[in-house]
Amino acid sequence: MSWFAAPDYWFARLVFERGLAVIYVLAFVVAGRQFRGLLGSRGLLPIPDYLRRVTFRRKPSLFHLRYSDRLFAFVAWTGAALGAAMAAGLGDAIPLWGAMLAWLALWALYESIVNVGQAWYGFGWESLLLEAGFLAIVLGNSGSPPPAVLLWLLRWLLLRLEFGAGLIKLRGDRCWRDLTCLRYHHETQPLPGPLSWFFHHLPDPVHRAEAAGNYVAQFAAPLVLFAPQPAASVAAAFIIVTQLWLVASGNFAWLNWLTIVIACSVVDTSLFGGLLPAPPAFPPAPVWYEALVIGYTAAAVALSVRPARNLFSRRQLMNASFDPFHLVNTYGAFGAISRQRYELVIEGTADPLAGPQARWLEYEFKGKPGDPRRRPPQVAPYHLRLDWLMWFAALSPAYAEPWLSRLLQSLLAADPDVLRLLRVNPFPAGPPARVRVSLYHYRFTSWRQLRETGAWWERIYARPFR
Structure with missing residues (x-):
């Protein structure tokens, strides 16, 4: 294969795309089930009132053309149906250009919801889904080899996600620096889960180990993602394990699962030997597709300047977007921990x-x-x-x-x-x-x-x- 392709990552791409589609389904179902009370014409923060205050340039959304509760429901349930079809393999059953249009439709529909969602959609996992979702548009399907440069952009996304969360903690609450935050966090987190009570009552040395493990996952592992294999796969596996720990200890919507899906794109499945089929014989990528990937990569690099600068800023922003389309964002969580x-x-x-x-x-x-x-x-x-x-x-x-x-x-x-x-x-x-x-x-x-x-x-x- 040419410099363009990374055929050994065909299965990693498959896992990323199918997992991303499942999360899209969930996000659209949440929107469809909750919007009338939260955002509908008679909701707590009605979309029609909001649209009168913002411009399309500031908050791009299909709803600037027209809004009704029926149209919102149509957008949400259409997105859920299309996401389910992509999770079932539609993207690999149609031509490359068709798969790209399907991913574009998913992204545009959810972008339209997020940009009118106001306070109800001000969470970091919304931007994370949109950034990963836009990258999926150009990642290709089974009819084309995985573009190597886009796999590196997925690692860059994972680094910003983890490194940003680590830096906001290091700069924030003192309890992160003295490894005592987990004495309180399991009890004071937004929505404790069924096991949170038990996590809270773990011995204090375990809480300190949790906090120390957090630093390994958010500072050391993200840097190793850019090392040669198998080190990068080991780092991704460590991030996946820490995310599963967070899944068990609390309720953070789809943030942890989406992080796991992104981390799976780093794993070199050739390391599994005969456990997986050999990479398929991909045809050469079309010239127009290679040009599109190069163009997107150049745009992503340019848009990464401000998020990268933000990582090293003393006034670090977390969960912020520097462009209205949420293409390259900054992330972070729990810079301060409530004691009560x-x-x-x-x-x-x-x-x-x-x-x-x-x-x-x-x-x-x-x-x-x-x-x-x-x-x-x-x-x-x-x-x-x-x-x-x-x-x-x-x-x-x-x-x-x-x-x-x-x-x-x-x-x-x-x-x-x-x-x-x-x-x-x-x-x-x-x-x-x-x-x-x-x-x-x-x-x-x-x-x-x-x-x-x-x-x-x-x-x-x-x-x-x-």
Whole structure:
């Protein structure tokens, strides 16, 4: 093969593309199931209002042409169907140009959603999916050899993802530097999972080892990705193992799984000997395709200047895009760790006077802590956007503007689209007369408390919210 091709990575490309398509399906399903309450015409942050305030140049989206809730639903479910077809192998069953158009359609549809998603879509894994998704457009299919230069760009993406997360920690909270952050993180993370209680109660030396392993995964391993094989594959495997640890210990939507999928593109499957079929006999890549790959690579290198500069800036931004299409981004997470966990608890009463004798009933959310006896659920890779924003709102009232007041108004109106975002509506027969928001201090129970009470959490009333 020519300089252009890396045929030994055919299986790595296959795993990356199929995995990426599955994550696209999930992302579009999340959008289709949640948008009416969050972003619809009568949602908490309506898209039509937002479109009147932003231009296409600032936030490119198909919805600038026209918006309706039906059109959004069509975009979301079309994206989910196309993603499922690509996961099933459509991209390898059609010509190269057809596969490229299919990946382009997936990217354009999801880009259109993210750019009108406002606070509900302000997470790093949205930009990560778009950046990886655009790269997939030019990565080719089974009718063309994997372009070597694009495999290097995937490593560059993985390096920015891990290195950026490591640097934001190193520059941020002191507990990362003294290896004590994991004493708190499993308890105070946005959405603890079924095993988070057990992770929290691990011995302190294990927590220190977790923090030290984090530095290896986010500083050493990303640099080794650019070393010759098999060292690069070993580094990718180490990143995959650490991501699986994060999958087990918490709920971070599809961030960890997408990171794993990207890391799989680094693995040289020729190292597996006879366990996998030999690389197929690829025909030479078309000239137009080679030119397109070279052009995209040049553009990606140019767009990488600001994200690379950001890595070494004292004012490092995390989860930021320097272009409106999210083509090359900067990433990072948990530069600061909360030592205590506070939760917003929303209650309603049917008593119009809301006096001392009023009976207040609690609204239960699908993922965030509420009832202390309810074990934290497994949510990821699904993404509960409202539950995540409730965690941010508990950190600071500024994160609750302007959607929390609209959430309370929707509960008073018994808005069915908003109520579908919740796990339990304590007023199934009709809306409450009043609602209130309180701040509670939550902490994991001890082993003894869990055995005696069956409660995973203990909570103490702190104060009314705001």
